[in-house]
Amino acid sequence: MYPTFSKKFVETTSIDDDGYPIYRRKDDGKVITKTGVDLDNRYVVPHNRFLLLRYGAHINVEWCNQSRSIKYLFKYVNKGNDRITATFYKTANENAEEDEVDEVSMYYNCRYISPCEAAWRIFGYNIHYRDPSVIRLGFHLPNEQSVIFKDHENLDEVARQASVKESIFLGWFEANKEYQEARSLTYAEFPTKFVWKAQERVWAPRKSHSVIGRVFFVPPGSGEIYYLRLFLNFVRGPISYEEIKTVDDVLYETFRDACYARGLLDDDKEYIDAIEEASS
Structure with a gap:
């Protein structure tokens, strides 16, 4: 789930009652136009410029101090492969009542591995690690x-x-x-x-x-x-x-x-x- 934008202009960074950071967003008058929409500091997503340049991808970075956030991250990296449920069936015909139903062949719980993850595993790179x-x-x-x-x-x-x-x-x-x-x-x-x-x-x-x-x-x-x-x-x-x-x-x-x-x-x-x- 992604946070909603735009945010409010804020002069200093603070922490709300739930422990989430409210980042400083100065009203400096700077505006850029993207596809006909004017964007200012209220639309800036928290990020790390080094990571953006290093990996050439959209990477959002948020500071957290709650155990629920840490538990979510560890659950996510340990949840295993993405899975899909596939059902096989054939269209009905005149002799549908005489057809035998093979429930095993009609239902498969399959593991899905994307091409990038497959290459990562083939080369034997670490999926994740914990230190210490x-x-x-x-x-x-x-x-x-x-x-x-x-x-x-x-x-x-x-x-x-x-x-x-x-x-x-x-x-x-x-x-x-x-x-x-x-x-x-x-x-x-x-x-x-x-x-x-x-x-x-x-x-x-x-x-x-x-x-x-x-x-x-x-x-x-x-x-x-x-x-x-x-x-x-x-x-x-x-x-x-x-x-x-x-x-x-x-x-x-x-x-x-x-x-x-x-x-x-x-x-x-x-x-x-x-x-x-x-x-x-």
């Missing part, structure tokens, strides 16, 4: 970590495996015990300095690559695990669940009580932010 890499960080309440097993495995034997008591989140506790540098990092900051070794199931100091961490989202109505996630944005270098729930040398019974003691739930701001984020 994003590590998704799971977490869980005590003794509630996920356990993955196959259908044919015996549950009692699976429960006795050592890996059941290991997870990325519990490995974070162990790394905080071993590395002094880890004690200064939050859970989301941890992958910037350390890397998870899946086979050894331990965190080790990072030697290369730029990586950022992203903690899984939890709805506010999820109970204690929501308050745990809220704490993970602030606590640095804990070695146990009890240390997370300790505020000013006082060990609280629940994560919710600890959040109140730390002042994270003095008002409804956290809930309002979560609702606004979910609505977008």
Whole structure:
């Protein structure tokens, strides 16, 4: 959907109540005529002159600061190929009632690739990429970590495996015990300095690559695990669940009580932010 033009003359750039930019459009009296229509600054589409010259194409550029815009872009580049629905049929004849209907041959869900995209894929160019890499960080309440097993495995034997008591989140506790540098990092900051070794199931100091961490989202109505996630944005270098729930040398019974003691739930701001984020 393209924005409507013309816009209003504006002396300075500002941000409206919805977070969208209102760009400066000076009334400098300059007018050009295109196909009999007079155009001034109110009709200028936001653009980047370097990109226009580099690619020789119409490229609109808008500044955004909303998660819904970013989500739209990532959804668009990951949505896959364009698809078309094709239906095959033949005209009716006198013996139409005797004709057999083959629904499979009459309906095809086809993939469409344009010539430019086909050439791009033939040459093996990247369709898209993300930089830096994003590590998704799971977490869980005590003794509630996920356990993955196959259908044919015996549950009692699976429960006795050592890996059941290991997870990325519990490995974070162990790394905080071993590395002094880890004690200064939050859970989301941890992958910037350390890397998870899946086979050894331990965190080790990072030697290369730029990586950022992203903690899984939890709805506010999820109970204690929501308050745990809220704490993970602030606590640095804990070695146990009890240390997370300790505020000013006082060990609280629940994560919710600890959040109140730390002042994270003095008002409804956290809930309002979560609702606004979910609505977008």
